[in-house]
Amino acid sequence: MLIKIRKDNAILASEITDKSVYQDRRQFIKASGTLALAGAASLAGIGALSVSREARAGKKISGYKERAYVTDEPLTPIEDVTHYNNFYEFSTDKEGPAVMARAFNPHPWSIKVEGEVGKPGTYQLEDFIKPHTLEERIYRFRCVEAWSMVIPWVGIPLANVIKRFEPTSKAKYVEMVTLYDPQRMPGQQRAVLNWPYVEGLRIDEAMHPLTMLAVGLYGEELPNQNGAPLRLVVPWKYGFKNIKSIVTLRFTAQEPKNTWQVTNAREYGFYANVNPEVDHPRWSQARERRIGEFLKRKTVMFNGYADEVAGLYAGMNLHKFF
Amino acid sequence: MRRILQTNALPKAIVFVLCLVPLGLLLWDGWHGQLGANPIEKIMRRTGDWVLYFLLLTLTMTPLRKTSAWRWPLRYRRLLGLFAFFYVILHFLNYLVLDQFFAWDEIVKDIVKRPYITVGFTALLLLIPLAVTSTDNMMRRLGRDWKKLHSLVYIIGVLAILHYLWLVKADNRTPLIYGALLLLLLLFRTPWFDRLWKLRRFQAGGQTVADRRL
Ligand code: HEM
Numbered sequence: 001m002l003i004k005i006r007k008d009n010a011i012l013a014s015e016i017t018d019k020s021v022y023q024d025r026r027q028f029i030k031a032s033g034t035l036a037l038a039g040a041a042s043l044a045g046i047g048a049l050s051v052s053r054e055a056r057a058g059k060k061i062s063g064y065k066e067r068a069y070v071t072d073e074p075l076t077p078i079e080d081v082t083h084y085n086n087f088y089e090f091s092t093d094k095e096g097p098a099v100m101a102r103a104f105n106p107h108p109w110s111i112k113v114e115g116e117v118g119k120p121g122t123y124q125l126e127d128f129i130k131p132h133t134l135e136e137r138i139y140r141f142r143c144v145e146a147w148s149m150v151i152p153w154v155g156i157p158l159a160n161v162i163k164r165f166e167p168t169s170k171a172k173y174v175e176m177v178t179l180y181d182p183q184r185m186p187g188q189q190r191a192v193l194n195w196p197y198v199e200g201l202r203i204d205e206a207m208h209p210l211t212m213l214a215v216g217l218y219g220e221e222l223p224n225q226n227g228a229p230l231r232l233v234v235p236w237k238y239g240f241k242n243i244k245s246i247v248t249l250r251f252t253a254q255e256p257k258n259t260w261q262v263t264n265a266r267e268y269g270f271y272a273n274v275n276p277e278v279d280h281p282r283w284s285q286a287r288e289r290r291i292g293e294f295l296k297r298k299t300v301m302f303n304g305y306a307d308e309v310a311g312l313y314a315g316m317n318l319h320k321f322f
Numbered sequence: 323m324r325r326i327l328q329t330n331a332l333p334k335a336i337v338f339v340l341c342l343v344p345l346g347l348l349l350w351d352g353w354h355g356q357l358g359a360n361p362i363e364k365i366m367r368r369t370g371d372w373v374l375y376f377l378l379l380t381l382t383m384t385p386l387r388k389t390s391a392w393r394w395p396l397r398y399r400r401l402l403g404l405f406a407f408f409y410v411i412l413h414f415l416n417y418l419v420l421d422q423f424f425a426w427d428e429i430v431k432d433i434v435k436r437p438y439i440t441v442g443f444t445a446l447l448l449l450i451p452l453a454v455t456s457t458d459n460m461m462r463r464l465g466r467d468w469k470k471l472h473s474l475v476y477i478i479g480v481l482a483i484l485h486y487l488w489l490v491k492a493d494n495r496t497p498l499i500y501g502a503l504l505l506l507l508l509l510f511r512t513p514w515f516d517r518l519w520k521l522r523r524f525q526a527g528g529q530t531v532a533d534r535r536l
């Protein structure tokens with residue numbers, strides 16, 4: 001029941017700026033949810049999914065191309081997108097990053113481009129972005145922990161950035177690295193992961209038109225807890241591939257060793273493509289909980305982007321290259 | 323009134339109500355939409371935490387009795403243990419109903435294939451005979467066997483820690499802390515500890531509390 005209500009109330013990205021829209025909807029969900037699931041479910045708080053947790057001071061992004069890529073699925077409310085984060089650099093608790101990243105200042109920010117590339121160098125974020133047109137893309141986001149969201153990102157196709165720096169013929173992979181600064185990212189003061197966080201893509205994956213570098217969501221600059229000021233978004237892969245707060249772009253001949261693979265190679269691979277048939281050793285990947293929905297839904301191959309990306313993996317054994 | 327105090331009915335009632343506070347807070351937060359973006363996961367974690375806390379609290383009573391002059395800890399042991407059972411039932415019902423919504427095939431697969439669920443489920447099963455035999459009547463009927471049967475709780479404690487350790491992705495600090503606590507509580511029950519304690523009291527020239535066997 002609840003699910004239907006949310007579906008019928010899909011918010012268009014262009015309506016997002018009007019906060020009252022989703023707040024009214026929230027009230028509605030709360031009321032109907034409470035009625036529908038009183039009793040056992042009221043215990044769960046399903047009827048009252050969430051309340052506005054804190055006023056955000058997100059800076060609006062202007063002049064981006066709206067709705068450049070869309071889905072008709074309802075968006076995950078911004079409060080949920082910004083208060084349910086895996087960002088171990090700040091906290092291993094999902095509500096932690098929103099709190100622990102409050103003091104983080106992502107400006108000024110520079111990005112180092114290095115390795116097998118024609119135009120290496122260090123670029124200020126503004127210069128890094130300026131030559132490109134920002135666009136909004138609404139993507140599904142599927143975490144390896146079997147929950148998912150629908151998020152309107154603002155950013156640029158990674159392919160355009162890569163072309164600009166002219167990788168050499170030896171560049172087979174792009175490695176990306178998160179900022180390492182335990183003073184500013186307190187989660188790094190503990191060796192929970194092998195800091196700094198590293199992720200990577202095969203060059204053809206990186207050049208795929210769906211792959212983007214995001215600088216914002218919901219029309220605003222990325223909140224710190226979502227990976228300010230620059231993060232990767234690869235919608236057909238598990239969330240952990242979507243590296244946050246990027247400071248290095250390194251073009252390499254060898255497959256990068258991504259952090260989660262280093263942490264536990266049995267459980268996390270390099271590819272991390274969303275795949276309902278390949279379970280995480282400790283839990284099933286066949287279903288997922290879309291944040292805000294009650295019943296789990298079936299997970300779809302490549303997170304529903306198979307038409308666009310399956311060709312990248314033709315002939316590969318995805319059970320082996322998970 | 324005197325009778326109430328004599329039978330400890332009043333303090334027991336207070337503790338009983340206190341044990342329900344975590345559930346009350348959970349309901350309160352649920353009602354007010356304070357369970358975050360993923361309420362079902364939050365309930366899973368909050369109830370799971372309380373199962374573990376009650377298990378550890380239960381296991382603290384005997385050491386407390388041994389090392390102090392207090393008699394009251396033993397009077398609350400069964401009550402606390404029953405609340406561990408109460409919260410694990412909630413934990414499991416949340417999994418069954420809200421998390422999986424009776425997807426039996428998935429549930430069975432989980433229990434068989436996922437080690438952290440397997441051990442959690444085993445712990446739940448092992449708690450059932452303990453809950454059933456927790457009455458005065460059963461205690462009397464089982465006599466010496468009661469103690470034997472209820473030493474299952476040590477295994478349950480270990481399974482609980484394994485369950486927690488195996489469900490975290492990378493940050494195992496919290497389960498390790500509770501694991502260390504459990505280890506400590508189990509050490510209190512070894513003859514080795516009894517000897518150490520006696521020696522200490524003897525050297526201090528006092529009467530050994532551990533002498534008064536429990
Ligand atoms: C004595 C028995 C049990 C104890 C002591 C226990 C304890 C816990 C604890 C401490 C947590 C983690 C809480 C946190 O992250 O803060 C947890 C999570 C969980 N438990 Fe249990 N549990 C028990 C039995 C079970 C059973 C029988 C099931 C299901 C069949 C189960 C399924 C889960 C699940 C699905 C989670 C959440 C995992 C996640 O959020 O990723 N547990 N439990």
